[in-house]
Amino acid sequence: TVFGKSLNTLSNFLSEYNTTNQYIVTVLPDEMRKDVLMPPFLQCGTFSQNLLELNLWMASGGTASQIHYDADHNVHCLIAGKKSFSLIHPNQYHKLNMERLEHTGSNFCPYTNQTSVDLIAEPAVSDVDYQWDMLYPGDCIFIPSQYAHQVRSYGRSISVTLLWDPTLPHDPSSLDDCEIDSSASIAHFNVAWNHKADDIFFDVGYATPYIMRVELMEVWEMWVKHLTRDSGKDEPESQYSEGWNYDQLYLFYLIL
Numbered sequence: 001t002v003f004g005k006s007l008n009t010l011s012n013f014l015s016e017y018n019t020t021n022q023y024i025v026t027v028l029p030d031e032m033r034k035d036v037l038m039p040p041f042l043q044c045g046t047f048s049q050n051l052l053e054l055n056l057w058m059a060s061g062g063t064a065s066q067i068h069y070d071a072d073h074n075v076h077c078l079i080a081g082k083k084s085f086s087l088i089h090p091n092q093y094h095k096l097n098m099e100r101l102e103h104t105g106s107n108f109c110p111y112t113n114q115t116s117v118d119l120i121a122e123p124a125v126s127d128v129d130y131q132w133d134m135l136y137p138g139d140c141i142f143i144p145s146q147y148a149h150q151v152r153s154y155g156r157s158i159s160v161t162l163l164w165d166p167t168l169p170h171d172p173s174s175l176d177d178c179e180i181d182s183s184a185s186i187a188h189f190n191v192a193w194n195h196k197a198d199d200i201f202f203d204v205g206y207a208t209p210y211i212m213r214v215e216l217m218e219v220w221e222m223w224v225k226h227l228t229r230d231s232g233k234d235e236p237e238s239q240y241s242e243g244w245n246y247d248q249l250y251l252f253y254l255i256l
Contacts, residue, residue, distance in 0.1 A: 023059035033187040045174030050165040051191045059153035067109035069148040072163040077140040081157025087131040088148040095124040
């Protein structure tokens with residue numbers, strides 16, 4: 001996936017790597033997980049148990065993301081190259097005409113050309129408070145859920161992001177008996193969404209499995225509420241149960 005542009009393949013990206021300025025993001029292939037070390041602070045307790053997704057980023061240089069925020073907590077670790085990060089607290093969003101979505105969600109700054117904003121028409125943009133940092137190989141930066149950021153790449157860069165669920169509570173006692181292994185790779189830890197070699201296509205930004213289950217349960221309860229069992233009644237079937245019988249819905253419930 002080329003962020004903000006279109007779907008692409010890694011082979012196409014590499015074929016254009018030396019002639020264009022673009023970057024690509026994809027779920028980190030399982031075969032590459034053994035080559036990336038797990039940051040020590042994510043090896044323990046509820047952090048390690050709530051990992052959602054691992055992303056691989058590659059940039060050919062001279063690229064910049066749009067100002068945006070993500071639904072999940074994430075740590076961005078640079079493997080090669082140089083990247084700068086501008087971080088913007090949610091209390092500054094009104095100056096950028098950005099909306100903070102309820103619960104968890106992602107959103108973008110409406111200014112498509114962020115290097116040339118009309119400050120006469122939008123004077124509040126010049127008053128935005130932000131933090132800035134530069135990452136070099138081996139550096140990681142923590143970006144909290146719904147914390148806006150813009151990323152710039154200077155020359156060729158390769159990085160990995162680790163995302164985890166911000167909605168589940170953290171248990172401090174789960175850290176008491178944790179043993180840190182400085183040589184442990186990401187391959188030693190469970191992640192909700194994986195990318196296997198035979199997957200034809202795998203997008204990024206998948207939902208939290210826990211939230212998916214809650215939403216599916218709501219659908220189940222809606223179906224049950226409107227379901228008319230085959231009991232000889234003359235009541236018409238609900239639109240929610242059309243094409244379903246009771247046994248099928250009960251099996252769906254067991255899967256959940």
